[in-house]
Amino acid sequence: MLSVLNGLRIVFQHMFRRRETIEYPEKKPYLPPRWRGRIVLSRDPDGGERCVACYLCAVACPVDCIALQATEDEHGRRYPGFFRINFSRCIFCGLCEEACPTYAIQLTPDFEMSEYRRSNLVYEKEDLLIDGEGKYPGYHYYRVAGVAIGGKDKGEAEHESPPWDVRSNLP
Amino acid sequence: MSDVLETVATVLGILFVLLTVAALLVWFERRLLAVWQLRAGPNRLGPLGIFQTVADTIKLITKEDWIPPFADHVVFVIAPAIVMVTVLMAFAVVPFAPGLEIVELDVGLLFFLGMSSLGVYSVVLAGWSSNSKYSLIGGVRAAAQMLAYEVFMGLSLMGVVIQAGSFSLERIVEAQAGLWYCVPQVLGLLVFATAGIAETRRLPFDLPEAESELIAGYHAEYSGMKFGMFYVGEYLGITLVSAMVVTLFFGGWLGPWLPPVVWFALKTFVLLCGFVLLRATLPRPRFDQLMAFGWKVMLPLALLNLVVTGAFVVGWA
Numbered sequence: 209m210l211s212v213l214n215g216l217r218i219v220f221q222h223m224f225r226r227r228e229t230i231e232y233p234e235k236k237p238y239l240p241p242r243w244r245g246r247i248v249l250s251r252d253p254d255g256g257e258r259c260v261a262c263y264l265c266a267v268a269c270p271v272d273c274i275a276l277q278a279t280e281d282e283h284g285r286r287y288p289g290f291f292r293i294n295f296s297r298c299i300f301c302g303l304c305e306e307a308c309p310t311y312a313i314q315l316t317p318d319f320e321m322s323e324y325r326r327s328n329l330v331y332e333k334e335d336l337l338i339d340g341e342g343k344y345p346g347y348h349y350y351r352v353a354g355v356a357i358g359g360k361d362k363g364e365a366e367h368e369s370p371p372w373d374v375r376s377n378l379p
Numbered sequence: 380m381s382d383v384l385e386t387v388a389t390v391l392g393i394l395f396v397l398l399t400v401a402a403l404l405v406w407f408e409r410r411l412l413a414v415w416q417l418r419a420g421p422n423r424l425g426p427l428g429i430f431q432t433v434a435d436t437i438k439l440i441t442k443e444d445w446i447p448p449f450a451d452h453v454v455f456v457i458a459p460a461i462v463m464v465t466v467l468m469a470f471a472v473v474p475f476a477p478g479l480e481i482v483e484l485d486v487g488l489l490f491f492l493g494m495s496s497l498g499v500y501s502v503v504l505a506g507w508s509s510n511s512k513y514s515l516i517g518g519v520r521a522a523a524q525m526l527a528y529e530v531f532m533g534l535s536l537m538g539v540v541i542q543a544g545s546f547s548l549e550r551i552v553e554a555q556a557g558l559w560y561c562v563p564q565v566l567g568l569l570v571f572a573t574a575g576i577a578e579t580r581r582l583p584f585d586l587p588e589a590e591s592e593l594i595a596g597y598h599a600e601y602s603g604m605k606f607g608m609f610y611v612g613e614y615l616g617i618t619l620v621s622a623m624v625v626t627l628f629f630g631g632w633l634g635p636w637l638p639p640v641v642w643f644a645l646k647t648f649v650l651l652c653g654f655v656l657l658r659a660t661l662p663r664p665r666f667d668q669l670m671a672f673g674w675k676v677m678l679p680l681a682l683l684n685l686v687v688t689g690a691f692v693v694g695w696a
Contacts, residue, residue, distance in 0.1 A: 212661065219660040222415050229419035 239317035241343070244302045246318040247293055249333065250311065250342035257337065258312035258349060261288040265304035265313050273297035274304060283358025285350070291333040296326060310349035314342040390481055397470060397615060404614040406431040408655050415659040435607075442603035447509065450600060454508035459605045461501035462612030466619050469494035473622050474549050476632045476639040487548035488540065491623060492533050495578050498616070499525045502580070502587060505609070506597035517596025520666055521587035524577055527673040528584070531681035532574035538567040538688040539627050552631030559630040563691075566684040568628045570677050575620035577673070579613060581654060583661040584669060621650035 230237050239245070250258050261278030279289040304313050323329050341347070356362045363370035406421060406429055413420025422428040446455055472487035474480040484490055499522060506518015540546055542563065543554040551560075561568050577584040588596035598609045625631060625646040632639030664672065 215660045216656055219415050220656060222417050225417060227414070227419050228417045231419065231422075 239319075241317065243317035244300045244305075244315040246316050246321055247295075247298065247300075247304070247331075247336060248314055248316055248338045248342060249291065249336045250314055250338055250340065250344070252348050252350075253341060253346060254348065255339075256285070257287050258310045258341075258347075259288050259291065259308075260286045260310055260312070260349065261291075262286075262309065264307040264309065268303040268307035270301060270303060271297045271299055285357045288333060291336060292330060293336060294330050295321060296329045311342070311344040311347050312349075314344070316342070386481065389479070393470065393475070393481060394467070397467065397618065398611075400618055401611045401614040402432045402436075403429075404618070404651070405435055405610070407651075408614070408658075411652060411655045412659050415656060439604050439607040444603050444605075447511070447600050449510045451508040451510065454504050455600075456605070458501050458505035458508060459601070459608035459612065461504065462498060463608055463615070465494045465498040465501070466612055466615040469619055470615075470622070472548055473619070473626060474552055474631060475643050477549075479640065480549070483549055484547065486546045488536060488546045488551070488627075491548075492529075492536070495532070495619075496529055498578070499529070501612075502597050505601070506587075509597070509600040511600055514597050514599045517587040517599070521580060521597055524584060524586065524666075524669060524673070525580075527670055528574045528577035528677070531570055531673070531678045532578065534678070534681040534685055535567045535570035535574065536627065538564050538684045541685075541688050541692050548626055548631075552626055552633065555630045556633060559628065559633070561628040564628060564684065564688070566680055567688075568624070570681045570684065571627070572620075572624060573677060575624065576654070576657065577669075579616035579620055581613070581617060582658040583663050586663060586666050586669065617651060617654050618647065621647045621654065624650055 252258055261276055263276065263278070266272070266274040266276060273294040274292070275294075276288045276291040278286050280286050300315065302315050305315050321329075350357055350360060351366050354362065354365060354368065409431065410420040410422070410428065420428070421431040424430040424434055446452055469491050471481040472484050472490050502521040502525070503518045506514045506516075506521065509515070509518075539551060539560055542560065543551040545551065545554075576582075580587050586596075588598060598606055601609060622643075625643060629646050629650075632643040634642035637645075
């Protein structure tokens with residue numbers, strides 16, 4: 209009996225403590241910077257797209273929600289012709305972000321993506337592209353990669369030396 | 380003629396007040412439960428969330444009125460009505476203020492006990508007519524529990540009757556003018572309060588409708604306004620038990636300078652909050668623990684209370 213009364217007293221005193229409820233939508237919950245929310249495609253520091261359409265994110269996705277197709281522009285730079293993410297399937301696991309070699313695809317701390325029509329949950333590239341560099345500022349894939357594209361030949365990347373001429377005997 | 384009009388006016392007034400109280404309780408209980416569980420509770424609709432009841436009612440009314448094809452149609456529909464009818468009938472004898480009751484019965488207390496016994500029918504019929512396993516178990520549990528706890532509900536009140544010398548609720552309230560019966564009849568108060576909680580199937584005695592055990596027990600197959608009747612009937616039931624505890628043990632409408640009706644309302648309100656606090660705090664006992672508690676602890680306590688009260692009254696006289 210006494211334990212019952214003690215329990216009643218403890219629960220009664222909860223009335224005088226602050227409520228734990230975060231009153232959404234007036235107050236938003238705290239989301240850490242690496243929180244896996246809405247997916248975006250980021251850009252270079254120069255403003256070009258980072259995505260090279262390598263299909264690694266589509267392969268890594270456990271629910272196959274990413275669809276894309278590669279094309280090349282006139283300078284020989286690969287980019288996705290279309291890039292589609294079906295957010296009704298996406299489980300926000302972040303495996304695509306881990307797989308991406310160019311830091312193009314990133315997950316942002318945003319979850320307010322409600323739609324009235326289910327077809328509006330399929331995001332195309334123009335919905336996913338952002339103007340900035342996302343979570344990894346200053347990273348320019350083509351400056352550190354070895355591939356030759358318009359404006360940068362083989363051997364002209366950062367920390368790279370020009371290729372040896374293997375047919376001459378000089379060191 | 381004016382008597383009839385006066386009675387009709389009283390009836391309509393009390394009915395209106397009761398249904399408003401039951402409706403407000405839908406919101407108030409959720410708010411109070413939340414506060415005691417460190418949450419917020421419904422606070423979106425209207426000022427402080429008061430229109431939650433309106434929203435719930437609209438939701439229940441616009442639901443599909445589905446009667447399971449395997450159920451007994453007539454009894455299925457009647458069962459929730461029995462809850463409302465018996466509880467509202469029991470309110471006919473409760474004295475809200477001197478002169479403010481629907482009918483002044485010499486055996487008001489017996490009438491209340493009779494009505495609460497009839498209330499058992501509703502639960503059992505609901506469970507039986509639903510023709511489904513969980514409902515049947517819920518109904519049978521409710522029958523056993525309410526039967527067991529009704530035995531000493533009546534016995535615990537006999538102490539009050541002996542002290543007041545009458546079954547009439549008005550006489551009982553007036554007899555408490557010197558000292559409220561919660562002091563000499565502490566045991567009776569505890570036993571009656573426990574029995575009252577078991578009668579209305581509230582936590583910790585809500586095994587017949589335990590969500591985690593029996594899906595929803597006897598009202599598993601109910602949806603829409605029939606479920607709403609059970610729901611509101613439960614709130615009316617706890618209002619009734621609070622009103623009876625106030626009348627029998629806490630002096631009814633007695634009190635200093637405030638008007639009697641306000642005292643009655645205040646005391647009933649405090650007891651209602653007590654009901655909600657019990658729901659927020661206590662875990663649910665197992666059914667055999669519940670029955671053992673009723674038969675082996677509460678019944679001897681009620682008999683003890685009766686014997687001691689009788690001895691005192693006879694010894695004094």
